[in-house]
Amino acid sequence: MAVQVETPVTNTFGMIKLNNISKIYKSEAIETVALTDVSFQIEKGEFVAITGPSGSGKSTLMHILGALDTPTTGEYILDGENVGNLSDDELAGVRNRKIGFIFQAFNLLPRTTALKNVMLPMAYAGISKQEREEKAKKYLKMVGLEDRMYYHSNQLSGGQQQRVAIARGISMEPSILLADEPTGNIASVQAEEIMGIFQKLNEEGHTIVMITHEPDIAEHSKRIIHIKDGKVFEDKVNKTFRKVTK
Amino acid sequence: MDILELLEEAVGSLTLNKMRTALATLGIIIGTGSVIALISLGQASQKSVETQIQSLGSNLLTVMPGSQNSGGVRSAVGSSITLTLEDALTMANSAQLNYVKNVSAELSRRAQVVAGKNNTNTQVVGVTPTYEQVRNVLLSSGSFIAQRDVDSMSKVAVLGPTVVADLFGGGADPVGQTIKINNQLLKVIGVTVSKGGSGFQNPDDTVFVPISTAQKQLFGLDYISTISVEATSQADMTNAQDQIGYFLLARHKLSDPESADFSILSQSDILGAANQITSTLTALLSGIAAISLIVGGIGIMNIMLVTVTERTREIGLRKALGAKKKLIITQFLIEAIILTFAGGILGTLLGSLVSYIISSLIKLPFTLAVHSIVLALGVSGVIGVVFGWYPAQKAAKLQPIEALRYE
Numbered sequence: 001m002a003v004q005v006e007t008p009v010t011n012t013f014g015m016i017k018l019n020n021i022s023k024i025y026k027s028e029a030i031e032t033v034a035l036t037d038v039s040f041q042i043e044k045g046e047f048v049a050i051t052g053p054s055g056s057g058k059s060t061l062m063h064i065l066g067a068l069d070t071p072t073t074g075e076y077i078l079d080g081e082n083v084g085n086l087s088d089d090e091l092a093g094v095r096n097r098k099i100g101f102i103f104q105a106f107n108l109l110p111r112t113t114a115l116k117n118v119m120l121p122m123a124y125a126g127i128s129k130q131e132r133e134e135k136a137k138k139y140l141k142m143v144g145l146e147d148r149m150y151y152h153s154n155q156l157s158g159g160q161q162q163r164v165a166i167a168r169g170i171s172m173e174p175s176i177l178l179a180d181e182p183t184g185n186i187a188s189v190q191a192e193e194i195m196g197i198f199q200k201l202n203e204e205g206h207t208i209v210m211i212t213h214e215p216d217i218a219e220h221s222k223r224i225i226h227i228k229d230g231k232v233f234e235d236k237v238n239k240t241f242r243k244v245t246k
Numbered sequence: 247m248d249i250l251e252l253l254e255e256a257v258g259s260l261t262l263n264k265m266r267t268a269l270a271t272l273g274i275i276i277g278t279g280s281v282i283a284l285i286s287l288g289q290a291s292q293k294s295v296e297t298q299i300q301s302l303g304s305n306l307l308t309v310m311p312g313s314q315n316s317g318g319v320r321s322a323v324g325s326s327i328t329l330t331l332e333d334a335l336t337m338a339n340s341a342q343l344n345y346v347k348n349v350s351a352e353l354s355r356r357a358q359v360v361a362g363k364n365n366t367n368t369q370v371v372g373v374t375p376t377y378e379q380v381r382n383v384l385l386s387s388g389s390f391i392a393q394r395d396v397d398s399m400s401k402v403a404v405l406g407p408t409v410v411a412d413l414f415g416g417g418a419d420p421v422g423q424t425i426k427i428n429n430q431l432l433k434v435i436g437v438t439v440s441k442g443g444s445g446f447q448n449p450d451d452t453v454f455v456p457i458s459t460a461q462k463q464l465f466g467l468d469y470i471s472t473i474s475v476e477a478t479s480q481a482d483m484t485n486a487q488d489q490i491g492y493f494l495l496a497r498h499k500l501s502d503p504e505s506a507d508f509s510i511l512s513q514s515d516i517l518g519a520a521n522q523i524t525s526t527l528t529a530l531l532s533g534i535a536a537i538s539l540i541v542g543g544i545g546i547m548n549i550m551l552v553t554v555t556e557r558t559r560e561i562g563l564r565k566a567l568g569a570k571k572k573l574i575i576t577q578f579l580i581e582a583i584i585l586t587f588a589g590g591i592l593g594t595l596l597g598s599l600v601s602y603i604i605s606s607l608i609k610l611p612f613t614l615a616v617h618s619i620v621l622a623l624g625v626s627g628v629i630g631v632v633f634g635w636y637p638a639q640k641a642a643k644l645q646p647i648e649a650l651r652y653e
Binding site: 063066068069088089092093095096097101103107109110111120121123124125126129168 | 247251258262559560563564565566567568569570571572573646647650
């Protein structure tokens with residue numbers, strides 16, 4: 001009799017495991033190497049910033065971590081699941097269940113209420129409308145937008161839009177929250193607020209991976225992985241960790 | 247995500263750009279509208295022709311002079327002079343022809359008819375008294391041509407209601423008055439009841455006179471143009487047709503049916519020919535209208551392609567958040583189908599309205615076949631799927647990273 005063993009997710013198992021990841025873009029005759037032999041592991045409950053100058057390959061890394069793209073060689077294991085060779089639809093499923101995206105440009109549906117935006121990933125997961133609405137309200141309240149739930153996304157400020165995006169990101173209780181330059185399009189006061197929300201979520205146990213090129217934003221995380229020329233240049237504990245105090 | 251939510255989203259995005267949605271639908275509206283209008287008008291004219299032919303009399307066979315060449319050109323029929331009054335009289339008196347109930351001889355010519363200051367160009371038909379029975383003629387006043395009128399070549403006439411209206415004004419009773427045809431004065435002895443109808447052979451626009459009067463006094467001709475035969479019953483039509491055929495062949499001393507100098511047409515022959523013409527015309531016109539439906543479909547495809555390009559970022563985001571290909575395809579297909587289906591419904595309404603207006607203008611019976619509506623709506627739905635498929639596929643195939651980067 002076959003016994004189904006659920007892989008235990010412990011602190012030492014690795015929420016994210018990247019083994020020798022390389023990514024080469026081929027266009028006509030030119031090959032562009034974006035990532036070479038990148039390996040690291042991120043544990044459950046970590047708050048990691050991935051930094052690097054533009055052109056360093058951090059966007060490519062973000063796409064691979066977000067299951068938006070697949071590596072040319074190497075292995076990517078996310079929460080016990082090998083994301084290497086999945087079909088488009090399977091990747092969509094992985095993104096839906098395991099990854100909460102927060103984009104630089106917020107990427108909310110325009111002319112759609114904040115509530116409906118937060119409900120969207122849950123709709124794709126097939127969650128009942130009633131449950132979706134309850135959860136979406138809960139998460140919007142968590143990011144402090146309970147009085148803006150029925151505003152259309154284009155009626156909100158940048159900071160507010162990003163908070164809607166965070167609520168949407170955590171709505172499926174994903175394995176990781178993946179933020180790509182989350183403060184790139186908003187004023188610094190609001191950026192500080194966003195970092196505060198990230199730290200709060202991290203304290204509650206959420207695993208957060210944040211891609212940023214701004215050193216003072218990276219300082220809000222606990223570990224910084226520095227990418228340069230497509231390789232891991234430095235991977236260190238953030239000794240200058242800055243906690244947002246309200 | 248269930249179908250209701252997808253519908254809600256589709257309606258939402260279609261109402262964002264109302265002008266474009268309306269214009270995209272217009273092609274389908276015009277296409278479906280013209281198909282519905284043409285089919286409906288075609289059926290109306292078919293029905294009108296049918297009732298007109300049936301009103302001529304049931305169990306009716308028409309013998310016409312001229313050669314019988316089925317399938318070929320029949321321009322010669324009716325213009326020859328091979329039938330005589332004698333033919334009709336011997337036919338009527340023959341005991342052999344047991345499937346024949348009544349025989350009526352007719353000589354039909356167009357002539358100018360004058361009454362006082364009024365005159366009209368109409369059809370003058372010389373008839374025998376049996377015409378009344380054979381052709382179901384009813385009189386609203388006076389009496390029909392009698393046998394003694396034929397025997398004595400009386401100068402009497404029975405008028406159709408249209409002629410009465412043209413010569414004496416509507417509502418007048420002209421019985422007792424006189425009319426003039428080819429300088430001969432005739433006394434009006436009766437008026438027929440309207441049969442309804444139009445065109446060249448309109449039974450209401452006719453003057454009936456005794457056949458002898460027509461031949462000798464009015465036109466100076468010794469032949470007749472038609473012999474109408476009433477068969478004993480609907481079931482005996484073919485038998486009657488055969489009997490008359492052989493009878494006339496023998497009388498005209500012809501041995502080969504191929505060389506017959508007359509043709510016998512039954513009601514169903516005439517009906518069939520008329521139906522064939524109207525249905526061919528209907529099919530041809532609806533075919534042309536169907537082309538505009540296809541053009542409308544291409545318009546929908548064009549708009550959907552624009553929509554997909556415009557919403558590249560949105561599609562990318564949806565895919566990043568976990569939307570599978572099938573869902574994206576469904577979403578865009580639903581939008582296309584809503585466009586074409588709404589166009590189909592509006593087109594059906596418009597087409598019915600146009601057909602109703604035209605029918606009442608040219609006095610056709612208004613008919614609206616349920617099957618043509620079902621067909622139009624079905625076809626417009628199918629057009630949505632066919633022309634929405636390519637844009638929907640294009641949307642579903644977008645790679646999320648490229649789509650998110652798209653500005």
